[in-house]
Amino acid sequence: MNSIWFRDLRIDHMTGVGGRAERLGSHFDTIPRLTLTPPSLMPTSGLEGRQRYVDQAVNAAAADLPIEFTGPCGQGRSTLLRHVAAAVTTRLRRPAVCLLAGDDHPADLLQRLVDEVYVMDRRAKLPPETCADLLRRAGVVSVLDELAGDTARVGEVLSALPGCAVVIASDRPRLQRRGRSVVLPGLGEAAASTVIRRDLARPLSIYEAAAIHRLIAAVHGRPLSLRQAAALVRVHEHSFAALADRPHDIHSLSLGGLSHAQRQILAYAALLAGVFLPGDLISAITGLGDVAGALAELRRRGHIEQHEDRFGLPVCRGERNLASVADYVSAGNAARVIGDWLTAADPASDAALPVAAAGLSLIKFGAKQLEWDYVVRLIRVVEPVLALAGRWEACRQLLELGMRGAQAVGDSAAQAFFAHEQGTLALCQARTSEAGTLLTEAVRIREALGDVPGANVSRHNLSLVAASGAAAAEPGPAQPEPSQPEPSKPGPSHRGRWVRRAVSLIAAILGVIVLSAIGINMFHDDSVNTGLRLPPATDSLPDTPLPVPETANTGSPLTPETSGTAPTTTTRPTAARPLTVAPRNVSFRDAHVSPNAPIIRRLVSITNLNDAAAIMAGGGIDGSDAYSIDRDDCGGRILRANQRCEIAVTFRPSSIGLHVGKLTVADLSGRTASAELTGTGFVLFGVAIEGSGRGTVSSGDDFIACPGSCEARITDPARNQITLTATPSPEETEDSYNNFAGWRGACSSEERKATCELTVAHDVIVIATFNSVIK
Template sequence: MDPITPGTEEHDRAPGRRPPRDSLTAHLVQSAPALARTTRIVSGDFLLTVNPVDGSEIAPVPPGTPGAGTPRRRSAEERAEAEYAALPPGAEESEVELLARQEVRESLVQLLTRGRSVRLTGPAGAGRTSLLDLVAEDCTDLAPDGVVRLTGAHRTADDLLRDLFHTVYDAPHRHPEPDELRTLVKEIGAVVVVDDLEFGGASLSGLLDATPECAFLLGATPDIPAPAADLEVEEVELPGLDRAASMEILERTLGRALTEEESNWAGDLWFESEGLPLRFVQAGALLRQREQLRAGAGVVDEYGVFEDVRPPAEAVFGVPVEEDEAEEVPLPSLGEAAAPAPLLASRLSSSARATLRFAVALEGEVPHQAHLPALVGDTHADAALAELSACGLVSRAGARYRLASSVRVQLEAAGYGDDAAERALTAARHYAWWAGHPSVAPERVCAEADAVLAALALLAPAVRQQTEGEGNEAEAEENCAVRLAHAACAAFAAGLHWNAWQRTLRVGTEAARLAGDTAEQAYFHHELGVLALCEGQLDRARTELEASQGLRAALADKRGTVAGRRALALVADRAGD
């Protein structure tokens, strides 16, 4: 089962504490406990059993535990298969963004061939991701471990080291401790391509020092801190396109030569945009939409969305428009071309516009297209992503899509963020059910981590304690952030995205405190203690675990108390108490 719309299904999992929903015979037969997913992870010399019900259990690794030995290197075929599986839907290269880039491309390949690391710096929308993809293809045979593509979006240097480890080694349930991690990645020889890098300075130095046999190709925007002065990293700037290449983008998009009026309009846009390819992809979409409006509607569009889901011409122009007048659609003004997102969005399907509203609410993160039918309430909503991509409103970020540069600001100014709280709540309810479903692999939840964390960040501060007399609906709404944090943190732990695990635990702890949910507070404190123990922070582990034990004693939670007592005993043993 691939759960996108809520349903029921049983699996062989660890027993939980809650009975099944809608039990029609509860008054006749005692309900069986709900089923939950447990996962075993080897972290250093600890064996961690992630249990989303009573809290994770931690113990020394028994001899002969699977996954505790030296991990196996993946073959080139396995790496290629994993890389292909991680690509977001529709992630084919856009040739129009690669015009006039051949010289830069060859320069980057030559530097990497000599074993040099390079930082490619360019503003958002300069076509950096597409260029990195092409250079990666050119470098396939340069290093023993091939090319490793990583995303730096919301990732620290330690996160990237662990991503590199799991890309090269086959260790699905292994979270090596820092010393072991550095020993293993030190042996990796690869060309590592990192797009959307978010750090520089000492953090970048630590990343490169830990991987002496790797050559890095780093993509970053100019506002990211530069590498340390003593770090041997070549700096390459990615400029905008010249006027001829920018015009060619528009002609390829339209499939014809530009008229004189269109050429003059595009020339003004080129001067204003400094030749950023993304702006001309969006401008091409504006001209394409203009042609569609002039031609009139009447057939199914290229994405399979029927005509009745598109707004009429009156909705686009704001005034009644006769059929013959629609054929005289003027070119967008320079202001509309400079900030095209609202105009582009107004001419898309209702599902695409709803997807944009969700993305604005989720801090620019676009939910995976498999979630869109459930979120939007339209069975054809998964086609919305193709519409948004064709218009240049979204851009690829690793295995996901985000709103393209400045699109979120433009849409918020047009009112797309007015219902952000409601959209975030809808997304949180869906993700809370989906992330906790036993049939959903933890890796899939980790891939959606940015959207889940964005929903939590918006909802958690608004949580309040339920007052006496409030109904079930109010309780469900107020506890949504707590339920999502509980479901997601277990998946993040099992999926080895421990940065997201820690962030979710902290948000969940605060949300549970605001909601007055003692049981959930105990769970989150216990998990924070276990995480601190895995990271060698014994004092912090003791503090969190003792806080959890105090709350569970008040609740008379025997099973949770036993798990906490065992973890505290392990802390005392490690501390020599």
């Protein structure tokens, strides 16, 4: 059984069921024994023209100052960072860790850095402050590639690493005043020539030597373009002189020479950009069998990168390549292969992490496409890998997304699994109210589905929630006053304070059960209703602790009960506040009715103003089909008091005129809130006048009046019926006059009529020809 330790908890992974938590005794050492790993020295050959930037990074690291290198994709940022890490280890004798940071939460990033530097006597999740202290004491230099986010996110990462040296590479400057920012230029002519000669693998001819100078200038010394150009010349597909004249076409020309198998491999590498996989897994995903030769040629052509025995693409090169070879990839097939691989693998093995990272990329891609079936399946096998690796913030985000997907496809078993894992994570992070709500729901659904093993594990974890609350309520031993050798007994004021705390605790636990009872009916299908009954309200403490829900041997519904004989009184519950939406009236700017029009997107914020947490059920849109939800960060998410989430709504009309819609969001207790959506679609009506003569084009209502070429925007459906009249200019000379010669474009006709009737539903261009006719 695989386990991970956190503080005084041990979480045992149970396949298909979720984590089972065990509270360890006070004798247990909560901090594992750690040993520094010897630094790994990476090869330092193959870096051309960048030594001074390596020196700058080493000097900044020696002074524990942040430094970043920025530049466009293909400029060699990742290669530079790998050499920086090697130089830091060699010259400063300090451990340097080079990681693809991406959008990792700072807490997960800290855990990853510690795992690279230390060997632990057991698998453990360490608190962020402990990780930061360990990294600082070891003098670790954090080398972070492709760090995503804005300046504020970079600030969060640096704040999580106080006193540590950090080297960053990204597409644009983000450090500002926090450190030194260096723009990475293209290679100089000497270094660029060396790269070309090395990749060409033969001497240059006299004509080629002259042509590469033009090529280097044309591509601004960009290393990736130089490598791809050298590969095209090496396989006799193009010459350096021809490529120097077409620098912007080098990438597409290089793709043109790829075989079907090579395109397929590149397509999957682009889909999983940022993840480097072994050749056998690439073979399984593509179904191509032996891919060694194709991978080698793709690497020589500069289309794919190799890190040790793994192959892949940097994140920044994924989107462009995928757009070029999208017909060669099937995300569903990749999800099936990766899902099967992770199902059969040990989730705690070193080999599982990169495959889980590939699954994470597919999950993000599938969620954008609303492919919830494979997204839900992948999350169920990816989440345990990340949980055992201590990447709990990534788990939290995955579980929220999984809950949304499980609700969308009506998968009650998956909902129960995700609720269990969310509740267990909340238990570990001392969010007891959320833990109680989620684990109670997991028990409820699993009991209704007849999943006895799953319900037992969820119930066990729920017992730890109740025990945590009871322990928090127990008074500790009274401390003696300095002048008194013996502790004094608590007086009435102490006793009253303890009672008030205990009452608050019991009220909180009852609140969890109440929330579960009134809010959970939207969480799953009505056929899975288990009939949870609430305990009677009481204004006095029970004589025994609040019991954990249990199931009788008769299989009766889950029925929590309280013990004690105190009389009950009816209390008026505090009225729940509604969710709030901002803005309540969302106005979109006018949108072009065209398949190539830019997407217009607005963000809507939803805030939970209640004191208790709310489990969100997501959003939906009624009214015009011009509106759609582009991103829903609310569905399946737990909103704590005064916390908010966002939904991105896009406006893409297919017809002109005003479009009205309504965005409605709800939580699992049935509370809803809505925002009104309004926007107008338009088409463009263009008139062009050509020929040697002069004339005007106008409509009868003067909506169109063009003495020359003009353009009008049509937003009113009442104006989509347009009659145009072409009128030659009455001006004449002694030798000529103006004559209407006919229509082209939308009014094209063999008849030379001066009028044209149009019904406008999309962009229209009408061309009127006027000629000067000799008398």
